[in-house]
Amino acid sequence: MSARESSAARAGAPPATFDAAKVRADFPILGRLVDGRPLVYLDSAATAQKPRPVLEALRRFYEEDCANVHRGVHTLSERATRAFEGARSRARRFLNAADVSEIIFVRGATEGINLVAQSYGRQNLRDGDEIVISAMEHHSNIVPWQMLCEEKGARLRVVPINDAGEFLIEDYEKLLGPRTRLVSVTHVSNALGTVNPVRQITEMAHRRGVPVLIDGAQAAPHLGLDVRAIGCDFYVFSGHKVFGPTGIGVLYGRRELLESMPPWQGGGEMIVSVTFEKTFYNKVPHKFEAGTPDIAGAVGLGAALDYISGFDPASLAAHERDLLDYATRQLSAIRGVRLIGTARDKAAVVSFVLDGVHPHDLGTILDQEGIAVRAGHHCAQPVMQRFGVPATARASLALYNNRQDIDALVRGMHKVVEVFG
Amino acid sequence: MSDLRELYQEVILDHSRRPRNFRVLDGANHRAEGFNPLCGDRVTVFLKVEEDVVKEVTFQGSGCAISTASASMLTETLKGKTRAEVEALFEKFHALVTGGTGAPGGPPSPCGNRMSPGGESVDLGKLAAFSGVREFPVRVKCATLAWHTLTAAFKDENRVVSTE
Numbered sequence: 001m002s003a004r005e006s007s008a009a010r011a012g013a014p015p016a017t018f019d020a021a022k023v024r025a026d027f028p029i030l031g032r033l034v035d036g037r038p039l040v041y042l043d044s045a046a047t048a049q050k051p052r053p054v055l056e057a058l059r060r061f062y063e064e065d066c067a068n069v070h071r072g073v074h075t076l077s078e079r080a081t082r083a084f085e086g087a088r089s090r091a092r093r094f095l096n097a098a099d100v101s102e103i104i105f106v107r108g109a110t111e112g113i114n115l116v117a118q119s120y121g122r123q124n125l126r127d128g129d130e131i132v133i134s135a136m137e138h139h140s141n142i143v144p145w146q147m148l149c150e151e152k153g154a155r156l157r158v159v160p161i162n163d164a165g166e167f168l169i170e171d172y173e174k175l176l177g178p179r180t181r182l183v184s185v186t187h188v189s190n191a192l193g194t195v196n197p198v199r200q201i202t203e204m205a206h207r208r209g210v211p212v213l214i215d216g217a218q219a220a221p222h223l224g225l226d227v228r229a230i231g232c233d234f235y236v237f238s239g240h241k242v243f244g245p246t247g248i249g250v251l252y253g254r255r256e257l258l259e260s261m262p263p264w265q266g267g268g269e270m271i272v273s274v275t276f277e278k279t280f281y282n283k284v285p286h287k288f289e290a291g292t293p294d295i296a297g298a299v300g301l302g303a304a305l306d307y308i309s310g311f312d313p314a315s316l317a318a319h320e321r322d323l324l325d326y327a328t329r330q331l332s333a334i335r336g337v338r339l340i341g342t343a344r345d346k347a348a349v350v351s352f353v354l355d356g357v358h359p360h361d362l363g364t365i366l367d368q369e370g371i372a373v374r375a376g377h378h379c380a381q382p383v384m385q386r387f388g389v390p391a392t393a394r395a396s397l398a399l400y401n402n403r404q405d406i407d408a409l410v411r412g413m414h415k416v417v418e419v420f421g
Numbered sequence: 422m423s424d425l426r427e428l429y430q431e432v433i434l435d436h437s438r439r440p441r442n443f444r445v446l447d448g449a450n451h452r453a454e455g456f457n458p459l460c461g462d463r464v465t466v467f468l469k470v471e472e473d474v475v476k477e478v479t480f481q482g483s484g485c486a487i488s489t490a491s492a493s494m495l496t497e498t499l500k501g502k503t504r505a506e507v508e509a510l511f512e513k514f515h516a517l518v519t520g521g522t523g524a525p526g527g528p529p530s531p532c533g534n535r536m537s538p539g540g541e542s543v544d545l546g547k548l549a550a551f552s553g554v555r556e557f558p559v560r561v562k563c564a565t566l567a568w569h570t571l572t573a574a575f576k577d578e579n580r581v582v583s584t585e
Contacts, residue, residue: 356438357486358460358484358485358486358489359460359485360460360462360484360485360487360560360563361429361485361486361487364425364428364557364559364560365425368424368425375460376459376460376461377460377461381461384461390460390461390462390463390483390484391460391461419425419426419429420429420434420486421434
């Protein structure tokens with residue numbers, strides 16, 4: 001049973017079928033107009049919109065419970081601390097982590113990866129060591145490792161992908177060697193939608209005693225997560241992509257690893273006692289949370305995790321699968337459209353190019369129709385190079401999308417063709 | 422749709438499909454590369470200047486319709502102009518695409534016929550087709566990428582110019 005299944009079961013009997021209209025009503029922004037046209041939001045892989053319970057949790061925190069955490073003896077401080085730590089325990093449940101001390105609040109997936117690179121990486125990498133990533137990584141899972149490699153004289157090894165955008169497991173096997181110190185791979189590709197076999201990837205690394213980080217930024221909104229089933233050592237995700245606020249995210253780390261790692265940033269909260277001669281660090285997770293955290297953000301994230309955990313995972317997955325298949329079919333039927341990323345196992349992303357029209361122009365024309373898509377390199381320039389395109393247009397889906405959104409996109413594409421003749 | 426027709430005028434679509442002077446320039450004595458990290462557009466401008474007069478301009482690269490057409494039309498417009506005239510033209514072009522505010526590296530410039538630093542009035546000519554860009558603020562960088570790159574080429578700055 002995945003984390004999401006277990007929490008859905010706790011939330012009581014889930015609805016048998018997915019009621020998309022009811023879900024849409026939970027997201028106030030979906031009711032707004034763009035230039036007089038209803039918003040068609042197909043950019044959830046960049047950031048997801050926020051449901052009322054999240055907005056309400058933020059408002060309530062600031063209006064009723066606002067205080068700093070882990071400090072005061074007064075009522076509000078105690079309530080804020082409880083709300084903040086309550087969010088940590090929701091994140092633990094969401095990931096099915098063994099213990100709340102394994103949940104570190106960070107600004108987002110990017111900061112989580114940087115924390116591991118700067119703490120675990122600096123402690124454990126030597127000249128000539130190797131880090132393995134894949135060719136479909138977001139810049140946030142490339143650059144922190146490059147910075148570390150430069151400092152340590154270590155080397156980045158990149159697992160290639162095939163023309164469908166799939167991770168090549170045989171090549172990965174060959175890249176794992178005596179100098180491999182860490183594997184860091186995305187769960188779901190933001191530019192291609194590919195779902196990677198993270199469990200197998202982790203097992204293969206562990207057989208050689210190599211720890212694994214999984215970047216879950218794109219997986220968290222769509223897949224039931226279970227870090228213990230995956231077996232990974234680190235897992236990161238961003239709150240704003242799972243319908244929570246911006247500025248908050250989670251780094252999961254196996255407790256024994258976290259305990260062995262040095263702190264990353266120094267300051268308040270991460271200490272037990274400070275003198276000018278010697279400072280004693282706090283225990284995990286607080287050791288990695290210097291300074292006043294994004295308390296309201298964490299509270300909002302907790303509400304977001306409650307919100308998505310309230311859906312029946314099977315009917316939610318079926319809804320998203322139907323939309324992805326429908327979008328893939330409808331877009332493929334347009335003359336001149338080429339899909340970028342056609343992996344067998346995909347989630348929520350349709351990246352495409354249209355013959356003779358730059359994605360940026362396409363994005364502008366769609367915007368005139370109220371349709372929000374991403375046009376660009378999606379912070380994955382190596383992926384663009386792999387497919388020989390400067391950029392793609394990307395329609396990304398979330399639970400609040402419906403077939404009408406896809407139909408609007410297709411009508412918009414016909415307008416693009418009309419303008420560019 | 423009218424805003425779109427205004428943006429993607431026939432002359433712009435034509436230049437984006439069949440860019441003019443799209444080649445490396447033999448004998449160029451200035452060049453620079455431009456890059457828009459937002460969308461990945463890249464352009465290299467080659468410039469041949471003799472006694473302060475532009476003899477020839479060419480470009481290469483890849484980009485959206487607006488940035489390609491802008492680069493292409495720029496190469497056709499600048500031949501025979503002095504450096505001061507080119508600067509005045511860029512200022513006027515910038516004012517055109519931004520709606521009169523935010524001149525390139527200077528104070529807001531009035532839209533309309535004005536005197537260039539060289540003392541002669543500059544005429545936008547065909548470049549006036551880019552007036553539709555002002556309704557699309559995020560596309561200003563596309564329209565001006567080649568111009569910023571050209572400015573860098575004049576200074577012979579041996580670096581990549583970024584719009585960010």
